[in-house]
Amino acid sequence: MSRRNKIYEGKAKILFEGPEPGTLVQYFKDDATAFNAEKKGTLSGKGVVNNHISEHIFTALDAIGIPTHFIKRLNMRKQLIKAVEIIPVEVIVRNIAAGSLSKRLGIEEGTKLPVPLVEFCYKSDELGDPLIADEHALTFGWADEDEIDALREYAVRINDFMVGLFSAIGITLVDFKLEFGRFYDGDDCMVILADEISPDGCRLWDKKTGKKLDKDRFRRDLGGEMEAYQEVARRLGILPSADVTEIADHKKKEG
Ligand code: UDP
Numbered sequence: 440m441s442r443r444n445k446i447y448e449g450k451a452k453i454l455f456e457g458p459e460p461g462t463l464v465q466y467f468k469d470d471a472t473a474f475n476a477e478k479k480g481t482l483s484g485k486g487v488v489n490n491h492i493s494e495h496i497f498t499a500l501d502a503i504g505i506p507t508h509f510i511k512r513l514n515m516r517k518q519l520i521k522a523v524e525i526i527p528v529e530v531i532v533r534n535i536a537a538g539s540l541s542k543r544l545g546i547e548e549g550t551k552l553p554v555p556l557v558e559f560c561y562k563s564d565e566l567g568d569p570l571i572a573d574e575h576a577l578t579f580g581w582a583d584e585d586e587i588d589a590l591r592e593y594a595v596r597i598n599d600f601m602v603g604l605f606s607a608i609g610i611t612l613v614d615f616k617l618e619f620g621r622f623y624d625g626d627d628c629m630v631i632l633a634d635e636i637s638p639d640g641c642r643l644w645d646k647k648t649g650k651k652l653d654k655d656r657f658r659r660d661l662g663g664e665m666e667a668y669q670e671v672a673r674r675l676g677i678l679p680s681a682d683v684t685e686i687a688d689h690k691k692k693e694g
Pocket of ligand 1: 538540614641642654
């Protein structure tokens with residue numbers, strides 16, 4: 440897969456040492472997990488599609504002034520990124536009630552929220568990423584006050600942008616998850632967007648039919664995951680005609 444040293448392997452990605460200090464290579468796997476990795480599977484070609492979708496969105500966010508870890512896409516499954524210290528606070532933005540919000544508060548899935556809701560969760564697989572308040576992050580030193588402000592401000596701006604991006608291609612952005620990191624530049628430390636943005640971490644509903652075009656297809660055994668992910672990529676103008684499954688199989692052999 441790579442001759443570079445592996446730094447970290449997560450559920451959907453692997454991080455390798457980068458070519459220069461302060462850089463890493465992020466490799467997108469085909470592995471899919473849900474319910475805190477209780478359900479596992481492989482979606483052939485998912486890594487390729489997510490790499491491209493994430494590149495597309497991070498590049499667009501960079502263009503509107505959101506700092507991100509993305510440097511460039513290296514090939515079908517890899518991107519060069521800036522090394523950051525991940526802030527252990529996952530940021531969830533919701534426009535419509537679904538998933539854990541509906542379950543937790545008994546709000547019917549599909550209910551439009553009057554304003555976007557930003558939630559924080561503690562990033563811990565062991566604990567199942569529990570919902571937290573700002574105060575927990577401050578008390579336990581997971582993020583300081585300025586960082587919390589930055590997370591919230593970036594999350595709202597990213598949501599504004601992404602709602603428009605998806606709306607233009609007939610998709611409702613229901614909710615999504617973001618991760619941020621601390622990027623050190625000499626004595627300076629700034630908060631930048633990290634991880635990925637793809638149908639793995641977003642809820643995307645087709646506007647006309649309500650069809651789910653995201654990981655809920657896998658979570659809820661709906662089938663057709665790859666067709667849905669490819670549909671999102673196709674509408675975004677990425678991978679217009681390619682059969683990603685074929686590319687994935689071919690590229691896997693190349694490493
Ligand atoms: N999400 C994610 N990783 C997580 C938790 C949530 O990517 O560890 C995304 C999920 O895909 C959805 C949004 O964040 O788009 C909100 O998820 P929710 O809290 O409803 O949790 P779920 O129902 O997925 O358990």
